[in-house]
Amino acid sequence: MYAIEVHNVQKSYKNGVQALNGLNLTVKTGEIFSLLGQNGAGKSTLISILTTYLKPNTGKITMLGKDILKDSGEIRSYIACVAQRTSIDTHLSLEENMMFQARLYKIPKNEARKRMSTLIDEFELGQYLKYPVSSYSGGIKRRLDIALNMMSNPKILFLDEPTVGMDIQSRMTMWKMMRKIRDDFGTTIFLTTHYLEEADNLSDTICIMKDGKEIVQGSPFELRTYTRQDAIKVQFSNKENAKIAIPLLSKDFTQLTCTLQNDSILMDTTSSESDLIKVNKFLLKSQISFQGIEIAEPTLEDVFLRLTEKKED
Ligand SMILES: Nc1ncnc2c1ncn2[C@@H]1O[C@H](COP(=O)(O)OP(=O)(O)O)[C@@H](O)[C@H]1O
Ligand SMILES: [Mg+2]
Known part of the structure; x- marks a missing residue:
């Protein structure tokens, strides 16, 4: 079963901008999928639609076998999204944020504590527990935000330009974290990026899009003649x-x-x-x-x- 199937999706905004223009793509269960495109290509618009925040004008989207319009409530309980602006409360510590998230998802306290300590261990975040999130740099904040979003044990994790503006060192730490999420938690990752090198290094599948439409989808190996020449x-x-x-x-x-x-x-x-x-x-x-x-x-x-x-x- 595919994690996500997008068929011929169109989306225009009230101001007349056609952000998506007949887009098609498929995401396999358990893979890291990168949507690669320049600013304005329509990446964030697609993420807003897949996370049920916006509705498409036309087209069909299935996630985990469910129709995104008919079963949006159920789909919402299976996914998590780290948007470009962080959702983490910067006045609180990471643990306070995580326990609050657990309450939102009605996870029993004991279970929540267990998950929290697993996530903190797996992602080596112990050193960041003492101080409020506001005291950390952008790159670390983003990692804490991802750990927070893993509390609900999502089947699909969406990340909108997770490494934008980061230096190469922080970017590589982030890649390691994403591989761990795929390999140890079995979560499907859907991320957007405008870095060719990132998509090439990190993903199982890349979809290159331009002006609201896919140009090509394939593995880094299949796209090698275009991306590595x-x-x-x-x-x-x-x-x-x-x-x-x-x-x-x-x-x-x-x-x-x-x-x-x-x-x-x-x-x-x-x-x-x-x-x-x-x-x-x-x-x-x-x-x-x-x-x-x-x-x-x-x-x-x-x-x-x-x-x-x-x-x-
Ligand atoms: N809320 C909005 N209202 C009107 N136009 C928008 C809105 N959000 C994005 N757009 C436009 O839609 C197009 C795609 O934007 P976006 O999905 O943000 O692309 P990307 O994330 O790839 O940079 C752009 O031309 C952008 O200006
Ligand atoms: Mg964007």
Whole structure:
């Protein structure tokens, strides 16, 4: 059974903005699913719909086999959501927050205490119990918020851009926490992100969306040709020099697609290191003056370009 099935969902806001435009995706039970897209793609809108906060205009959504419109009450008891703004009460300690959450979900006190100590141990949060949540940094607050939302033992946990603005160290701690939630608690994780690297590292399945619609869904392995293809970037002193060099490079490296980007030339490659050496040698031998040469990892924008080119083919 799928944890979530979204069929042809449309959502427009009162101001006329069409945030979702016939979106389709499926989330498997027990996986980490990343919805990847730039600002304004419609990620938060979809999370609001899946967490039953907003209703779609058209389309069909099934969660854990139930219809989201008919069985919203039951669905709500199976899910938890960590939104972009934290839901944790910053004036209270983590334990006070957790016991309060347990009361909301009518979890008996003894059971609640047991769950609380398991979560604190599993996520190594013991050191943060003493002081109110307000005394901690954004990254730690977010981790405490996730632990709080695990109190109800959700089948699906929604996280809206959980690592936005974090440094790489905090981001990696967060990834570890999410893997633990999947592996030790068996919870399905649905998260949104605009970091290509995060989706690639963390997820079992990635769905890339743009302008309210999915472009492609697959495993990081299946999407590798789009998300991992490096390019050789040759930088010139100005655009004119780059324009002059493009036909020379294309002629000698027929197998690499060359594109002009401002004052640089990007050459798509599947063997970046050996191609880097070859291109460098060629430039020196042909006495083409350039500023620098490097291997450039793809950005989300590059991935979109590749995907749309592929569709046109
Ligand atoms: N409450 C709202 N009222 C009107 N337009 C909205 C509202 N929320 C979001 N939008 C618009 O809908 C589109 C999708 O937004 P959103 O779902 O927040 O995207 P994302 O989370 O991917 O950045 C954007 O154009 C945004 O401006
Ligand atoms: Mg958003």
